[in-house]
Amino acid sequence: MVQRGIFYRHFDLPANFPVIGLLGPNWLAEHMPRFRLHFHNCLEIGYMYQGEGVYHLGEEEIPVRAPCITIAPPHAPHMMNAAEGVTCGWKWLYVDPVRLLPHVSPQLTAELGVYQYQLRGAGCVLPQAADPELYDLIGLIIRLMERGEGDWQGAVRELFHAFFLMLLSGHPLTGGRLEHSERYERILAPAISCITDEYMRDLTVHDLAQRCHLSDTHFRRIFKKIYGWSPLDYIHTVRIERACTLLFDGDKSIAEIAYSVGYTTPSTFTRQFHRYYSMSPRQWRQRMVSEDNEMVSRYFRSLPPAAQKFFPEEYLQQLGSLNPFRSTAPSKEESV
Numbered sequence: 463m464v465q466r467g468i469f470y471r472h473f474d475l476p477a478n479f480p481v482i483g484l485l486g487p488n489w490l491a492e493h494m495p496r497f498r499l500h501f502h503n504c505l506e507i508g509y510m511y512q513g514e515g516v517y518h519l520g521e522e523e524i525p526v527r528a529p530c531i532t533i534a535p536p537h538a539p540h541m542m543n544a545a546e547g548v549t550c551g552w553k554w555l556y557v558d559p560v561r562l563l564p565h566v567s568p569q570l571t572a573e574l575g576v577y578q579y580q581l582r583g584a585g586c587v588l589p590q591a592a593d594p595e596l597y598d599l600i601g602l603i604i605r606l607m608e609r610g611e612g613d614w615q616g617a618v619r620e621l622f623h624a625f626f627l628m629l630l631s632g633h634p635l636t637g638g639r640l641e642h643s644e645r646y647e648r649i650l651a652p653a654i655s656c657i658t659d660e661y662m663r664d665l666t667v668h669d670l671a672q673r674c675h676l677s678d679t680h681f682r683r684i685f686k687k688i689y690g691w692s693p694l695d696y697i698h699t700v701r702i703e704r705a706c707t708l709l710f711d712g713d714k715s716i717a718e719i720a721y722s723v724g725y726t727t728p729s730t731f732t733r734q735f736h737r738y739y740s741m742s743p744r745q746w747r748q749r750m751v752s753e754d755n756e757m758v759s760r761y762f763r764s765l766p767p768a769a770q771k772f773f774p775e776e777y778l779q780q781l782g783s784l785n786p787f788r789s790t791a792p793s794k795e796e797s798v
Contacts, residue, residue: 471500473556479615480504480558481622483607489552491515491544499539503707504556505578508532508542509600513550515543522583529590531600535581537706553604559626560658562619574626599625649674650685653693661700662724667693698734701725705735709747716743 473482491513499518514527518541519534526532526542528550534540544550559574590597603621606614653670670693671681685693701723708719720731735743 471502473502473504475504475556475558475561477561479619480561481607481618482556483604484554484556485604485608486553487551489554491542491550491552493544493546493548497541497543499541501537501539502534502556504536504558506532506534506540507555507557507600508534509553509555509597509604510542511551511553513544513548515545515548515550517542517587519583519586524584524587526587527589529597531588531590531593531597533581533586533588535578535586537703538581555600555603557622559622563623563626574630577630596625596628599628649676650681650688653681653685657693657697657700661697661704662722664724664726665697697724699738702735702738705731705743706746709743716747719743 475482493515499520508531510526510528510530510532512528514525517524517526517532520539532542542550542552559578563574588596599621603618603625606618606621652673656670656673657665667678667682671678674681676684682693685691685696691699705719705723708714708722714722716732717728720728723731725731725734732742735741735746739746
């Protein structure tokens with residue numbers, strides 16, 4: 463039974479390598495009669511190697527069985543609940559693919575920005591039987607991070623590049639758009655980059671079209687064809703996603719948040735927010751509660767210093783005087 467109240471679990475990903483992992487053998491989850499959905503500020507990839515259950519994603523319930531991968535988009539309420547009498551084994555990766563890959567492939571990062579906002583439903587579960595290469599890539603990334611040997615960060619970055627390229631090329635959501643629309647995506651990349659960096663400005667279709675050296679009409683048509691949204695709808699999506707973070711990460715008023723993400727009036731911001739969440743920003747803020755996850759904290763405390771190098775400094779500072787060699791393993795609790 464899903465309890466009321468959706469909890470926010472924030473991860474401060476390192477700026478130079480925006481990936482962290484909750485790894486090792488202790489991430490086990492058993493059936494819970496009552497549980498709460500939660501969401502993160504980044505993309506979550508779950509590596510399920512044992513068990514079965516139901517993946518709750520918003521209002522949807524998706525059956526899952528190991529081995530498989532689950533993907534939770536940023537700010538998407540979700541929760542994995544094991545079947546009764548079953549213990550599920552997981553490892554978790556949290557990543558910002560747009561920040562991780564900008565110098566590897568500008569075209570790919572532009573597509574990833576749109577993909578994260580559109581991903582929903584059964585497309586968030588990838589069984590090994592259907593996608594063995596993707597499952598193996600995530601498994602290899604996890605093993606490299608667990609070992610932490612040599613230039614593991616460079617190798618992980620390249621493997622994520624391959625993972626997301628394969629994901630977008632073959633996934634039903636994108637319909638092979640990368641394979642068949644590369645030329646158009648290269649043309650539109652300046653507009654996507656502009657929206658990502660300057661969403662708070664008063665951007666117009668004409669501004670974006672000029673950056674791509676297209677007429678306004680041609681730009682609108684190609685953008686809609688490639689990404690499935692109009693340019694202005696995409697701008698609103700980016701603004702609302704940024705606003706969600708601000709609703710948690712500070713004490714700004716609704717009006718201040720509206721102005722900071724690019725809306726000229728709070729009423730316009732509220733109207734657009736309601737389109738995406740069917741409630742006002744104020745109602746959404748009241749429903750969501752930020753929550754520290756003691757299971758995660760215990761995991762960080764259990765790691766030797768040599769294994770902590772791929773975690774944000776902020777987490778290690780929070781552990782401070784606690785013994786990093788503490789051997790207490792995480793208990794069987796709800797998934798992260």
